[in-house]
Amino acid sequence: MISCTEFIPAYSELFKFLEAQGGKEAVVRFWEDLSDKFLTNLHDLTATKGLAGCFEYWSHSLTEEAADFRMTLDEKKGTFEIEMRHCPSRGRLNELKHIEPYEHYCEHCDVLYRRVLEPFGFKYNIDLSTCKDATCKLTVIQQPARGENE
Amino acid sequence: MLDPDQGLRVLDCKATDHEYLHKDFHGALCYGIKYLDDHFGPEATTAYLRQVGRSYFAPLSQQLRDEGLAALEKHWREIFTKEGGAFSLEIQDGVLTLTVHNCPAIAHLKRINQLFTPRFCETTVVVNETVCGEAGYKCSCHYEPGEGRCVQKFWKEKE
Numbered sequence: 001m002i003s004c005t006e007f008i009p010a011y012s013e014l015f016k017f018l019e020a021q022g023g024k025e026a027v028v029r030f031w032e033d034l035s036d037k038f039l040t041n042l043h044d045l046t047a048t049k050g051l052a053g054c055f056e057y058w059s060h061s062l063t064e065e066a067a068d069f070r071m072t073l074d075e076k077k078g079t080f081e082i083e084m085r086h087c088p089s090r091g092r093l094n095e096l097k098h099i100e101p102y103e104h105y106c107e108h109c110d111v112l113y114r115r116v117l118e119p120f121g122f123k124y125n126i127d128l129s130t131c132k133d134a135t136c137k138l139t140v141i142q143q144p145a146r147g148e149n150e
Numbered sequence: 151m152l153d154p155d156q157g158l159r160v161l162d163c164k165a166t167d168h169e170y171l172h173k174d175f176h177g178a179l180c181y182g183i184k185y186l187d188d189h190f191g192p193e194a195t196t197a198y199l200r201q202v203g204r205s206y207f208a209p210l211s212q213q214l215r216d217e218g219l220a221a222l223e224k225h226w227r228e229i230f231t232k233e234g235g236a237f238s239l240e241i242q243d244g245v246l247t248l249t250v251h252n253c254p255a256i257a258h259l260k261r262i263n264q265l266f267t268p269r270f271c272e273t274t275v276v277v278n279e280t281v282c283g284e285a286g287y288k289c290s291c292h293y294e295p296g297e298g299r300c301v302q303k304f305w306k307e308k309e
Binding site: 001002003004005006007008009010011013014016017021030033034037038052055059061062063064065066067068069070071072073074075076086088096098099 | 156157158159160161162163164165166167168169170171172173174175176177178179181182185186190194197198201202205206208209229230232233235250253254255264266273274277
């Protein structure tokens with residue numbers, strides 16, 4: 001058994017393997033497929049609870065991953081944010097001395113979650129400019145319904 | 151969390167607040183195996199798992215070379231204990247036997263309905279073979295797909 005505590009390096013190696021097979025396009029196709037078939041829990045929570053579903057989804061995953069973060073849901077403003085102060089996945093990859101992280105590792109968080117959330121009409125943004133230092137900021141905004149603010 | 155009645159909720163956590171144990175990762179790995187099988191064929195899946203064995207698990211191979219079967223025994227005890235699996239370990243006559251009575255990965259995948267492929271346990275078979283092969287050891291793994299039970303054996307290759 002590859003332990004779930006050993007998954008992240010195996011995941012990073014999978015991205016490298018796919019890139020060797022078919023370039024970065026092959027990696028992105030995998031992320032898209034994984035988003036569609038694996039992230040059904042995020043999809044279902046968002047479908048039933050909106051941004052509160054995002055809060056519930058990441059409350060579960062980020063605490064189990066022992067992340068260092070601040071997550072804010074403001075339902076009046078229609079915003080959900082994660083300020084990741086130390087990403088446990090990228091942090092673990094950075095700590096490993098005997099293997100290099102996949103070059104575009106952090107981009108999976110852009111593809112996977114954008115693909116789930118944008119079809120619900122949310123504006124999704126993730127700032128990955130400092131992701132190699134294991135920090136990032138994710139923002140999901142409820143866009144005004146058509147006709148509002150016009 | 152603050153003012154849930156006002157629609158404002160905040161969760162602020164330090165890394166030390168929780169234990170690192172996110173079993174849903176088993177689902178992502180299981181899906182990865184199915185994806186490779188479906189899009190590139192089982193030979194590619196094997197090649198990928200060998201890559202994982204040679205790269206990420208290289209320190210374990212080194213420990214196996216240096217310390218013998220005790221290194222593997224320690225490795226299995228740590229991860230199966232952390233994940234709450236039911237297992238036993240025994241070294242007898244130069245053979246380490248790991249008997250998994252209830253695999254925590256399979257149990258979790260079944261619980262969340264994400265046992266995407268019966269070939270998930272090939273991760274164990276191929277990674278074990280690679281880690282052992284790199285260290286001059288042999289191994290076997292007998293399992294029924296999806297049952298969550300297996301018997302793994304490890305021994306030093308004859309010189």
